[in-house]
Amino acid sequence: MLEFIDSADDVIALKVSDKITGSDLDAILVRLDGVMAQHEKTHVFVEAYGIDGLELSGLPSYFARAMPLFGKLTHFGRVAVVADQAWVRVGTRFESAVLPFIGYRVFAPDQRDDALAWVEGTRTI
Numbered sequence: 001m002l003e004f005i006d007s008a009d010d011v012i013a014l015k016v017s018d019k020i021t022g023s024d025l026d027a028i029l030v031r032l033d034g035v036m037a038q039h040e041k042t043h044v045f046v047e048a049y050g051i052d053g054l055e056l057s058g059l060p061s062y063f064a065r066a067m068p069l070f071g072k073l074t075h076f077g078r079v080a081v082v083a084d085q086a087w088v089r090v091g092t093r094f095e096s097a098v099l100p101f102i103g104y105r106v107f108a109p110d111q112r113d114d115a116l117a118w119v120e121g122t123r124t125i
Contacts, residue, residue, distance in 0.1 A: 002021075002027060003015045005116075012045070014045070020055065041077035079103065
């Protein structure tokens with residue numbers, strides 16, 4: 001399930017849980033394209049709870065649409081991931097190591113408000 005969260009204009013904030021579908025991934029890319037078109041830097045806030053699967057049938061079209069983003073990686077600023085599952089937090093830390101020029105932070109669920117404030121630039125941590 002995907003839910004977008006109200007946030008600053010230069011932030012994509014979302015909550016995902018259970019199974020992530022192809023339509024969820026499409027909606028995220030549409031939102032991302034819109035924010036990136038209007039701002040020099042785009043920041044991302046993700047809450048992930050109880051992820052138990054990814055709809056594989058949606059992956060080919062998602063990868064095709066996401067590939068151009070590799071040329072825009074310098075347009076990403078702060079990325080915060082709040083997750084209740086250790087594997088999601090570990091995966092995010094790995095991604096952070098691979099993309100060291102993007103400001104990644106991983107947060108536990110009880111730090112959710114701090115994470116969103118950090119991504120929006122209203123609080124330093």
